[in-house]
Amino acid sequence: MQISVPLKAFHKIWLLGIRVFALVAASYLGLSALAVAAEKESYNDRYCTTCHGTDGRGNEGIEAPRLAGMEEWYLRRQLENFRAGIRGYHPMDTAGIAMRPMAKLTDESITDIVDWVGGWDYEPTEITIEGNAQTGESLYGVCATCHGIDAKGNAAIGAPSLAGQNDWYLATQLINFIAGHRGRHEDDVYGQQMAAMVDTLTDESDVRDVVAYINSLEPR
Amino acid sequence: MVKSVSRREFLNLLGATGGTAAALRAGTALNLLPASASAAALDLLNLGSNRRKIAILGGGISGLTVAYELNKQGYDCTVLEASHRCGGRVLTLRHGDLIDEIGNRQYCEFDDEPHMYFNAGAARIPSTHRNLLSYCKKLNVELEVFINENKTSFVQDDNMLGGKPIRNIDYTTNMRGFMAELMAKAMSNEALDAPFTESEGETLLGMIRSFGDLSEDYLYTGSFRAGYAKGGFLKHGVQKDMIAFRDLLKSRLGRQVMGANEGDTGPILMQPVGGMDRIIAGFLHHVGDQVKYRAMVTSVQVTDNGVNVAYDQDGVRHNLSADYCFNCIPTHLMVGIEHNFPSDYVKAMKYVRRGEAYKAAFQAKRRFWEDMDAYGGISWSNTKSRQLWYPTHGIHKAKGILLGAYDYGGGMYHTVMSQDERIESHIADHEKIHPNFRELVEKPVTIGWHRMNHMLGCSARWSRNFGQGWSHEEESLYHTLQAPVNGRHFFIGDQISMHSAWQESAVMSAQWALNHMDAQVRVELA
Numbered sequence: 240m241q242i243s244v245p246l247k248a249f250h251k252i253w254l255l256g257i258r259v260f261a262l263v264a265a266s267y268l269g270l271s272a273l274a275v276a277a278e279k280e281s282y283n284d285r286y287c288t289t290c291h292g293t294d295g296r297g298n299e300g301i302e303a304p305r306l307a308g309m310e311e312w313y314l315r316r317q318l319e320n321f322r323a324g325i326r327g328y329h330p331m332d333t334a335g336i337a338m339r340p341m342a343k344l345t346d347e348s349i350t351d352i353v354d355w356v357g358g359w360d361y362e363p364t365e366i367t368i369e370g371n372a373q374t375g376e377s378l379y380g381v382c383a384t385c386h387g388i389d390a391k392g393n394a395a396i397g398a399p400s401l402a403g404q405n406d407w408y409l410a411t412q413l414i415n416f417i418a419g420h421r422g423r424h425e426d427d428v429y430g431q432q433m434a435a436m437v438d439t440l441t442d443e444s445d446v447r448d449v450v451a452y453i454n455s456l457e458p459r
Numbered sequence: 460m461v462k463s464v465s466r467r468e469f470l471n472l473l474g475a476t477g478g479t480a481a482a483l484r485a486g487t488a489l490n491l492l493p494a495s496a497s498a499a500a501l502d503l504l505n506l507g508s509n510r511r512k513i514a515i516l517g518g519g520i521s522g523l524t525v526a527y528e529l530n531k532q533g534y535d536c537t538v539l540e541a542s543h544r545c546g547g548r549v550l551t552l553r554h555g556d557l558i559d560e561i562g563n564r565q566y567c568e569f570d571d572e573p574h575m576y577f578n579a580g581a582a583r584i585p586s587t588h589r590n591l592l593s594y595c596k597k598l599n600v601e602l603e604v605f606i607n608e609n610k611t612s613f614v615q616d617d618n619m620l621g622g623k624p625i626r627n628i629d630y631t632t633n634m635r636g637f638m639a640e641l642m643a644k645a646m647s648n649e650a651l652d653a654p655f656t657e658s659e660g661e662t663l664l665g666m667i668r669s670f671g672d673l674s675e676d677y678l679y680t681g682s683f684r685a686g687y688a689k690g691g692f693l694k695h696g697v698q699k700d701m702i703a704f705r706d707l708l709k710s711r712l713g714r715q716v717m718g719a720n721e722g723d724t725g726p727i728l729m730q731p732v733g734g735m736d737r738i739i740a741g742f743l744h745h746v747g748d749q750v751k752y753r754a755m756v757t758s759v760q761v762t763d764n765g766v767n768v769a770y771d772q773d774g775v776r777h778n779l780s781a782d783y784c785f786n787c788i789p790t791h792l793m794v795g796i797e798h799n800f801p802s803d804y805v806k807a808m809k810y811v812r813r814g815e816a817y818k819a820a821f822q823a824k825r826r827f828w829e830d831m832d833a834y835g836g837i838s839w840s841n842t843k844s845r846q847l848w849y850p851t852h853g854i855h856k857a858k859g860i861l862l863g864a865y866d867y868g869g870g871m872y873h874t875v876m877s878q879d880e881r882i883e884s885h886i887a888d889h890e891k892i893h894p895n896f897r898e899l900v901e902k903p904v905t906i907g908w909h910r911m912n913h914m915l916g917c918s919a920r921w922s923r924n925f926g927q928g929w930s931h932e933e934e935s936l937y938h939t940l941q942a943p944v945n946g947r948h949f950f951i952g953d954q955i956s957m958h959s960a961w962q963e964s965a966v967m968s969a970q971w972a973l974n975h976m977d978a979q980v981r982v983e984l985a
Contacts, residue, residue, distance in 0.1 A: 279566060280543050280557035286912055289541075289561075291795065293757040298795025300809050301915060336875060340562025340910060 284348040285355060290341070295359045297405045299367065302334040304408035308361030308458075310392060313399040315353050316429070318342050322349075325427045329420040334411065361403060361458060368406040368450050375452030381439050382449070385432075390456050397429045403458025406450045413437060413446045500593075501970055503977045506533035509984055514539065514768045514781035516756050516788050519547030520581075520962050521951040523742035524594070524969035525785045530746050537779055538750040539770050541913040545743060545750060547787070548580035548917065549962065551734030552820070552904055559912040560905075563878050568902040569822050569860060574853030577820040577860045578735040579906045581962050583607065586726040588963035590970065591738075595731065598741025605728040606851045608719040609836020612828075615892045616710035616841040620702070624838075624892045629685050629702060630716055632672070636679030637704040639671020715839050723961070730851065738962070755913075756788060758797040761945045769797075783976050785969070787952035789813070789916055790940070800944055807936040811954065812923070813916025816908045817870030819844070819863040819885050821900035826859045827893065842888035843872050861900065863889065867960075870917070874907035881905045918953055918960035929957070943972070946979055 287306060292298040295306030306314065320326040321342035327335030344352070382390070385398035392400035401409060415421035422434030440446055511534050515522045518540035526536045538545075542559060554571035558564065558579075569575045583605050584591060595602055610628035619625075646664055655663065667673070672682035680701070687696035707713070731737035743750070751772060758769035766784035770777055786793065790808040800808070828834075828849040835851035848862035863885040864873060873881050882903045889896040908917035921937060922929045929937075937957065943949045949972035956964035 279555060282543075282557060282559060282564060286561055288755065288757075288795075289792065289913055290915060293795065293797045296795065296797065298792070300791040300794030300811075301813070303795065337909075343562045 284344055285352065286341075287352065287356060294362075295356055296362055297364065297408065299405065299407055302337070302408075302411070305364060305403075305405050306356050307359035308400075308403060309356070310394060310399055311353050311357040312394060312397075313392075314356055315349060316397070318344065318349050318352065320427060320430075323426070325424045326421065326430065328424055329415075331418065332415055332420040335415070335421065363458065364403060364405055366406060366454050368410055368447055368454070370444070370447030370449075370451030372448070372451040372455045374445075375448035375450070378439060378445055378449045379452050381436060385436070390453050397432070401453050402456040404453075406454050409450050409453060410443075410446050413440060413449070414443070417446075501528055501973060501977075503528060503532050503973060504981050504984070505531075506980075506984075509533075510535065511783065511980065512765075512781040513537070514766060514779050514784040516759070516768065516784065516786040517541070517547065517952070518545035518750055519787050519952060519965065520549055520591075520738070520742075521787045521953070521965040521969040522785065523739065523746065524966050525951065525973060526746040526749055527594075527742050528969075528973055530749065536746065536749045537781070538746070539754040539756055539768070539779070540750055540752050541755045541788075543752055545752075546580075546736050546739040547914065548908065549735050549739055550578070550580040550906070551736035552577045552579050553734070558904060558906060560907055560910050561912050561915075562910060563905070563907065565878070565904055567904050569904075570858060572856075572858075573733055574850075574856055575822065575858065575860055576734040577862070577904065578730070579818050579820070579904070580908070581735050582730065582862075583724065583728045584730065584962070585723060585728055588961065590966045591963045592729075594741070594966065595738060598738065598744070600737045600741045601732040602729045603732050603852065605730040606835025607724050607728050607837065609833060609849070611831070611833045612836040612849065613833075613838040613847075613892045614710070614712055614716055614840075615838070616712050617891070618841070619710035619712075620706055622891060624840075625702070626685075627716060627836075627839075629699070630707065630713075632682050632685035633679075633702045633704070634707055634713060634717065636671040636673065636682055636701075637707070639667050639673050640677065640679040642667045642670075643673060643677035710841065712839050712841055719837065719839075732852070756796055759784065759786065759793075759948065760797075760799050761948045763945070764947075766947050782947070784948045785951050785972055786948060787950075787954070787965070789914060789952075790919065790950070790954055791916060792913075800948075803939050804944060807940040810921075810933070810936050811940075812920040813909060814867075814918040814920055814960070815870040815874065816865075816867045816917035816960075817873045817906065818865050818908075819873070819881060819903060819905040821861050821863045821885075822902040823859050823861050823900050825857065825899070826853075826855070827899050828861075829855065838892055840888060840892060842891065844885045844888040847889055847892060863900075863903065864905075867917075870907065871909065873905070874909050878905060921957070921959070941968075941971070943975060949976065 287295060290298060290301050290303040291306045292303065297303060297305035317326065321339050322344060324339065327339040329335070385393055385396055386401050387393055390400060390402040392398050412421065416434050416437045417440060419434070422430030424430065440449065513525070513529050513534050513536040515525050515536055515538040518538045522538055523545065526538050529536050543557065552558065552567045552569070553576045554567060554569050556567040558567060569577070584602070586592070610626065610631065612627050613624040614627055614630045615622065615624035643664060646660065646667065668677060671679055672684055674680050681698050683696060683698055685699050688699045690696045754770045754772040756768060756770045757776065760767040765780060765782045768779045768781065768784060770779065788796070790811045791813050794805070794808050833849055834854055835849055838847040839845070840847070843866070844864035846862065846865040848865070850859045850861065853859050866872065873884060876884065882905065886897050886900070893899065908914065921933050924930065940950050941955050951968045951972050953959040953961060953964040953968065955968040958964045
């Protein structure tokens with residue numbers, strides 16, 4: 240095996256050479272990557288408040304609902320649904336369509352946002368919808384099965400809290416479920432559950448009444 | 460029945476037949492039009508040894524106007540800008556710039572050269588926008604003429620001539636010829652002819668003939684105005700064939716093509732040398748140290764003697780107390796920010812709709828339009844991309860930046876698409892005009908203003924009955940929002956104008972608010 244010696248030696252030199260080259264290359268690339276990063280304007284994905292308002296209080300002007308006080312599991316599910324196109328798929332759901340590109344996020348970004356948004360304190364909301372809360376109370380009976388008598392939600396069955404949410408948003412979503420603009424996607428298991436439950440609401444007056452009743456409940 | 464024509468009707472008739480220019484000439488002769496005047500200078504009080512703090516929310520053109528003017532008079536100004544840059548919808552894109560469209564972030568990859576820029580928002584300054592122009596002068600912003608209408612650009616419509624693009628000059632020359640022939644025929648109608656004296660009738664008929672380049676017997680038989688089929692310099696020019704009127708009428712693009720130099724774009728148009736944001740840079744040269752970037756306003760509380768503003772910057776909530784506040788945050792975003800505005804004010808804020816304008820641009824690998832005698836100007840098509848702008852700047856250089864789409868009213872068509880879909884849509888559209896467009900362009904950028912971070916909309920839309928003007932209720936809501944809250948908080952920006960989407964409107968809204976505040980300060984200090 241005479242020739243193996245020079246080969247091994249050569250090989251060692253070769254390996255060393257590669258390592259030196261790799262080190263030089265890595266440091267060069269690393270530096271240039273840093274330089275590029277320094278040159279380019281940075282951004283992050285925490286842009287929720289642009290539309291959803293100060294500390295996620297909601298913004299009727301842009302049809303962006305309250306996020307403050309929303310359950311973390313619900314936030315995550317909806318972000319994932321928007322990202323997957325399970326929600327905001329229907330042309331008539333204009334606000335949902337507007338939300339979809341906003342949810343083009345990585346898993347890490349979604350986790351970061353849920354942590355961040357989940358920490359916002361709830362603040363009382365403004366009442367914008369008038370209705371007959373007494374009629375609404377009887378209509379709410381069906382809703383209470385999942386969302387609870389106090390409308391504070393039930394994580395175990397995936398039903399979010401309703402009390403204290405922007406009333407105009409609740410109304411829009413109820414109408415979306417009734418009209419089939421939400422909850423009809425085959426992969427939206429929870430949305431389908433909800434879509435099956437809105438039969439008791441026959442018109443917009445029912446929607447207003449049930450929302451008026453939810454408005455009368457203690458938010459938190 | 461013949462009735463005599465009033466002076467106003469006469470002008471209306473002239474306007475209808477001879478175009479705006481004819482009516483303007485006639486109007487000046489009859490001394491009906493106001494004489495031109497230069498921009499009224501602001502006469503704000505200098506504070507001297509007095510102190511006043513000013514909070515300016517938003518570093519767009521209106522906010523910077525306020526900062527610039529008040530800084531000169533000794534006010535202590537702070538500009539809170541939510542994004543990484545000032546300018547708002549005055550956005551010039553160059554090599555390496557971040558396009559902060561939510562869900563579609565991009566870095567602009569244009570070549571790094573001074574003429575390789577794209578005005579993604581404001582792009583044209585009419586010579587009549589004298590307030591903005593006076594700032595350009597004061598701020599030493601060099602201007603150049605912007606070529607808007609160019610007769611050698613193209614008109615393309617799938618419904619017209621089998622989709623074959625034709626030159627603007629062929630479209631307009633033939634269209635004007637046919638229209639003039641119709642007008643000349645109408646002049647032989649007794650009822651129309653009767654109100655004019657013989658001399659007036661002759662003058663008008665002469666104008667009509669000239670308007671359409673009609674023959675002696677008032678017929679349109681084609682015109683050398685469309686250029687020559689061949690020859691024209693060393694040999695006699697050969698006239699091009701006419702395009703049949705009926706063929707031209709297959710397209711509705713005449714509404715854009717024939718009106719390109721009317722209205723807002725009627726006056727000479729200009730652009731700053733090097734990009735529209737040279738105006739922003741001009742302001743920032745004076746007040747740049749007063750701007751806080753990435754500072755998002757979280758609360759605006761109007762008190763008896765001032766305004767308290769809270770904002771987030773670097774993860775910390777800060778407070779700023781000011782004597783006066785000028786706010787150009789878009790009303791649709793302000794609705795979601797904590798405030799104590801009166802309910803009628805909030806109602807007006809909620810009423811305003813968000814504009815949907817959309818633009819896109821490509822880097823052209825070579826200036827192929829110049830090889831086709833087109834220098835600047837707009838090609839019109841009935842595609843969804845609508846417009847293709849050839850850059851006025853950088854003539855005869857190697858490359859240039861083309862505007863590849865501009866939809867002011869219906870931008871959501873492209874906005875809802877993915878970046879790849881948007882680009883493919885524009886390329887397919889422009890291949891109808893330039894068959895090898897795909898190979899000629901690279902490095903596209905797209906801007907859906909409806910989704911730009913910290914703006915979430917293009918210019919404010921007040922009127923909901925498009926084409927019918929403002930309702931009384933809308934005018935009332937507008938005046939509510941223009942009026943200050945408690946004399947301390949002023950909404951500004953082109954959103955507080957009846958002519959949104961122009962920088963001039965933003966400047967004038969700021970000046971209106973400044974004059975209002977100045978009157979109040981004079982009383983305070985008296």
